Amino acid sequence: MNSSRHKSIFERGAWYVVVQGILIGLILFGPQGFPLITSEPLTTILQSCGIAIGLLACLIMAIAVINLGKNLTPLPCPKDDAVLIQIGSYQYVRHPIYFGVLLAALAWLLIFPGLYILAYSICLFVLFDIKARREEMWLVERFPNYRDYQTRVKKLIPGIY
Numbered sequence: 001m002n003s004s005r006h007k008s009i010f011e012r013g014a015w016y017v018v019v020q021g022i023l024i025g026l027i028l029f030g031p032q033g034f035p036l037i038t039s040e041p042l043t044t045i046l047q048s049c050g051i052a053i054g055l056l057a058c059l060i061m062a063i064a065v066i067n068l069g070k071n072l073t074p075l076p077c078p079k080d081d082a083v084l085i086q087i088g089s090y091q092y093v094r095h096p097i098y099f100g101v102l103l104a105a106l107a108w109l110l111i112f113p114g115l116y117i118l119a120y121s122i123c124l125f126v127l128f129d130i131k132a133r134r135e136e137m138w139l140v141e142r143f144p145n146y147r148d149y150q151t152r153v154k155k156l157i158p159g160i161y
Contacts, residue, residue, distance in 0.1 A: 012077035016131040023124045027105050032114030043113070050110030057107055061100030064089045068097070076135035084143040086153075093158040094136070094149065098128040102156065128156060 037043050065072060067088030073079055089096035105121040132155055139146045154161055 007077065009075070012075045013131070013134060014075060016076055016127065016134070017074045019127055020124070020131070023120055023127060024101070024105075026120045027108055027117055027124065030120065031116050032112050033116030033119070034114065036113040036115060036118065046110045046113060050107045052107075053103055053110065054107030057100045057103035060089065060103060061097055064096035064100060076131050077138050078135075078142055082142065084139070084146060084149070086149055091153065094153050094155050095128070095132050098132060099156055099158065102128065125156075132156060 037046060067090055068085055071079060071082045071085060093099050102121075102125055105117075105124055109117050109121055136146070136150065136155075140150075
């Protein structure tokens with residue numbers, strides 16, 4: 001088994017983090033694009049829902065970070081001293097931090113319903129799916145019982161996907 005200590009930062013998946021940062025930056029600060037909703041009452045309702053979902057997303061991410069503890073790394077390659085976490089939020093979804101970020105992107109889309117924000121959010125979902133796939137290849141190498149975990153727990157959206 002190759003030690004991740006001997007891999008360069010890019011061999012450990014840093015480019016995923018760079019693209020992820022760009023997409024999150026575009027969601028938050030990029031052009032919003034053509035408004036998807038123009039009805040004033042509906043906009044107000046969606047914005048309220050967006051704020052609630054955004055708060056939930058922050059809570060989910062915070063709990064997942066706490067559950068992950070010293071295993072936390074932005075890179076998809078696990079740390080050399082990593083242990084497999086299957087408790088807390090990790091019993092409901094294999095990548096709860098990604099799920100929280102995707103919920104936050106949805107919240108932002110509801111608050112600022114623009115076509116470009118929708119496109120950036122879809123791209124972020126695709127990126128997280130690809131990043132998680134790569135991350136899980138390393139996790140299966142490191143933890144043979146990870147395959148069983150994959151069969152029991154959904155990857156990015158609890159109970160769905």
